[in-house]
Amino acid sequence: MNDKKKLDRRGFLGFATWAIGGIIGAGFGIPAIAYIIAPAMRKEEEQEWIRLGSASKVELGTPTLFKTKIEKQTGWITNEEEVSVYVLTENGRDFVAMSNICTHLGCRVRWISDQDVFFCPCHNAGFAKNGDVASGPPPRPLDQYQVKEEDGQLFVLGG
Amino acid sequence: MVLKIANWLDERVGWSGVWEAIFLRKIPKVNWFYTLGSATLFTAVNQAVTGILLTLYYVPTPDHAYDSVQYITTQIPMGWLIRGLHHWGASAMVVLTVLHMLRVILLGAYKYPREVTWFTGVFLLLIVVGFGFTGYLLPWDQKAYWGSAVGSSIAGAAPVIGEWVLRVVRGGSDLSAVTLARFYGVHVWVLPASLILLLGIHMYLVIKIGISAVPQREDEA
Numbered sequence A: 001m002n003d004k005k006k007l008d009r010r011g012f013l014g015f016a017t018w019a020i021g022g023i024i025g026a027g028f029g030i031p032a033i034a035y036i037i038a039p040a041m042r043k044e045e046e047q048e049w050i051r052l053g054s055a056s057k058v059e060l061g062t063p064t065l066f067k068t069k070i071e072k073q074t075g076w077i078t079n080e081e082e083v084s085v086y087v088l089t090e091n092g093r094d095f096v097a098m099s100n101i102c103t104h105l106g107c108r109v110r111w112i113s114d115q116d117v118f119f120c121p122c123h124n125a126g127f128a129k130n131g132d133v134a135s136g137p138p139p140r141p142l143d144q145y146q147v148k149e150e151d152g153q154l155f156v157l158g159g
Numbered sequence B: 001m002v003l004k005i006a007n008w009l010d011e012r013v014g015w016s017g018v019w020e021a022i023f024l025r026k027i028p029k030v031n032w033f034y035t036l037g038s039a040t041l042f043t044a045v046n047q048a049v050t051g052i053l054l055t056l057y058y059v060p061t062p063d064h065a066y067d068s069v070q071y072i073t074t075q076i077p078m079g080w081l082i083r084g085l086h087h088w089g090a091s092a093m094v095v096l097t098v099l100h101m102l103r104v105i106l107l108g109a110y111k112y113p114r115e116v117t118w119f120t121g122v123f124l125l126l127i128v129v130g131f132g133f134t135g136y137l138l139p140w141d142q143k144a145y146w147g148s149a150v151g152s153s154i155a156g157a158a159p160v161i162g163e164w165v166l167r168v169v170r171g172g173s174d175l176s177a178v179t180l181a182r183f184y185g186v187h188v189w190v191l192p193a194s195l196i197l198l199l200g201i202h203m204y205l206v207i208k209i210g211i212s213a214v215p216q217r218e219d220e221a
């Protein structure tokens, strides 16, 4: 548009059309962006204390398996997920809670008591009682949960 | 600089000619009723944009349809707005299409040489109604289910072939997952494709022939 020339009817209507069109476009565009990115903006679900069971079930010096179910919400679907945790205590007071998921490629490890080792069948890995890698390909020890005991019940922090 | 690039492109692509043909074409002195087609076109774009956005979350199966719609309206920011625009836009589109057709009838715009524009318009009206009918079932709530049960049963009233047509429409004798899936498929694939095709012809003819002038009394003309 020419600044020196007075804005004529045609120029004004042309400008108004673009302006209104732009407003309508933004009216659709901005909500659309909010709508599309919403799932990514959701803050990660907070971790919760998950109850495993009675602390007295843990044998001294032997990793003991606890299984429990938690509810996971994805979109409009609520799923039950199984959580398996090995709990170890040497003195009945201090507990270590380990995930049973192999740190190599995610298979489930199993405590073999007569060999004193967590065994992963997928690529023959072994983890020591405290979770350290004893043999095989895993890059790091078994993952640990934060654990607490309350009124004789064991809880781990997860979700 | 921008101008240079624009000119370079135009020399090869020729879009300014297309632009002129569409937006700078000469039209007779007409009145506001002649904007009803453009208004319908606007609602069509609205339905396309908001409809595509809805498919990002909507799942057309009996176990997820209702929950996914509730999720859109209550959990997703602006979901209520997007769904609301699609919901009310659907009604607006039907109303505007009919008003547009009335203006074409009342001002005699369907006559030579615009018969083919009219024919494509008839199919466009059917498509618009088809959108409304198939879309009504998708929320899969009580109103949707029973509304579509009654609506589709009308097909069964036709003599001889009615029963069979009804089974084709529903994909079986009752409303089921099959019905929901085919209504969805028709709503998001069959009808949009048909709409684009027919609207393309409709708009081509409107531009190519030019729109009709307001009819005048014999002695004034």
Ligand code: HEM
Residues within 6 Å of the ligand: B033, B034, B035, B036, B037, B038, B039, B040, B041, B044, B097, B100, B101, B104, B109, B110, B114, B117, B118, B119, B120, B121, B122, B124, B125, B128, B199, B202, B206, B210, B211, B212, B213
């Ligand atoms: C999806 C629905 C439709 C859309 C988006 C649409 C769009 C348009 C547009 C933008 C025009 C330009 C002139 C005006 O706006 O009045 C037009 C003209 C026309 N439409 Fe439609 N239309 C639709 C449905 C129909 C229907 C249902 C009929 C009739 C059965 C029809 C018949 C015509 C005719 C005959 C013209 C030429 C009018 C003239 O030259 O003055 N259209 N249409």
Ligand code: FES
Residues within 6 Å of the ligand: A102, A103, A104, A105, A106, A107, A120, A121, A122, A123, A124, A125, A136, A137, A138
């Ligand atoms: S996944 Fe456990 S050793 Fe490979």
